[in-house]
Amino acid sequence: MLNPILTEDQLVQIHAWLKDCQRFVLCGHVSPDGDALGSTLGLASYLKGLGKDVTVVMPNHFPEFLAWLKGSEDVLFYSESPELVKKTIQDAEVIGCLDFNDLSRLEELGEIIGTSSADFWMIDHHLQPGDFCKVTVSHPTASSTCELVFRIIWQLGGLDAFTQESAEAIYCGMCTDTGGFTYNSNNSDIFFIIGLLLKKGIDKDVIYRKIYNNYSESRIRLMGYVLYEKLQVMADCHASFFTLTRDELEQFNYVKGDTEGLVNIPLTIKGMKLSISLREDLEKDRVMMSLRSVDDFPCNKMAEEFFNGGGHKNAAGGRLDCSLEEAVEIVKKAICCYEPLLVDKK
Ligand code: 5GP
Numbered sequence: 001m002l003n004p005i006l007t008e009d010q011l012v013q014i015h016a017w018l019k020d021c022q023r024f025v026l027c028g029h030v031s032p033d034g035d036a037l038g039s040t041l042g043l044a045s046y047l048k049g050l051g052k053d054v055t056v057v058m059p060n061h062f063p064e065f066l067a068w069l070k071g072s073e074d075v076l077f078y079s080e081s082p083e084l085v086k087k088t089i090q091d092a093e094v095i096g097c098l099d100f101n102d103l104s105r106l107e108e109l110g111e112i113i114g115t116s117s118a119d120f121w122m123i124d125h126h127l128q129p130g131d132f133c134k135v136t137v138s139h140p141t142a143s144s145t146c147e148l149v150f151r152i153i154w155q156l157g158g159l160d161a162f163t164q165e166s167a168e169a170i171y172c173g174m175c176t177d178t179g180g181f182t183y184n185s186n187n188s189d190i191f192f193i194i195g196l197l198l199k200k201g202i203d204k205d206v207i208y209r210k211i212y213n214n215y216s217e218s219r220i221r222l223m224g225y226v227l228y229e230k231l232q233v234m235a236d237c238h239a240s241f242f243t244l245t246r247d248e249l250e251q252f253n254y255v256k257g258d259t260e261g262l263v264n265i266p267l268t269i270k271g272m273k274l275s276i277s278l279r280e281d282l283e284k285d286r287v288m289m290s291l292r293s294v295d296d297f298p299c300n301k302m303a304e305e306f307f308n309g310g311g312h313k314n315a316a317g318g319r320l321d322c323s324l325e326e327a328v329e330i331v332k333k334a335i336c337c338y339e340p341l342l343v344d345k346k
């Protein structure tokens, strides 16, 4: 059994939408990850099963390694079809905001969505949810937005109609947001849910391979290069970081998603508590940051304080509008500031 997560008021509003509204738009954050895509596709599939018109909209493309998800071929991207996306948003009656807590996480698309007169429905697990939605289902302790979407469908009595395709999408996001169930995944409900997803016919081993064993040759060589040539370890602080320039990314035939997961690898060094990656953006003059940690080290706080970002305790991101060299100096400063949390207590 699962505990209900929707309040009575939220249930009433959602039932009203399901009764009175036809056109739903579901939206995920910029540079969509497995959870953003899985949660929007999982909920879209459920709503379509109820006869609704549902469009999934993203600010820009998701990485190629997620393209196996059923329904991903119908996603609209603001970066590619801005006029079509604007029209779809104009026509929407309900806009679902999944896996983000603030419209700024949509970049330019957020400004357009912000002017819509549709009702907003947030489903998210990031801290500090913004106050812009009629219904805000915000549970920062949840493993993933996918877990929340499953719980909502469950509470709405939708389990019987829940399809294998939806189950695959939900499993994908739960898996990617917990590093293959290696962090933020000690709640036994997660495994109860996985049991139900398995009964819907998902093959979790195949899904794992589709997500994690799906790299190009150049991506694995990039990984070797980063670890051998670029990784800088600040052993006393149990912290490490690496940079990737635009030239280096091009040298390794970088495609979106190739750097995903690289930042986790230094955490496999014994005692390592914090890993940071700095990557020159290919589109804009800025440095994209990813942070990962173990145990209680708050990546999100560091990302907010130093890198114009945020996220979760053990996985956060941000961006700096400066050169890579300047960004490295900021990283060193940030690590020094957080030294008391990083060094071993004597
Ligand atoms: P990634 O390193 O994979 O880009 O991001 C790690 C986590 O941090 C993801 O859950 C992502 O949604 C979150 N994140 C990345 N950038 C930001 C940001 O600027 N603000 C907030 N609130 N979360 C972020």
Ligand code: MN
Binding pocket: 035, 036, 099, 125, 144, 145, 177
């Ligand atoms: Mn997520």
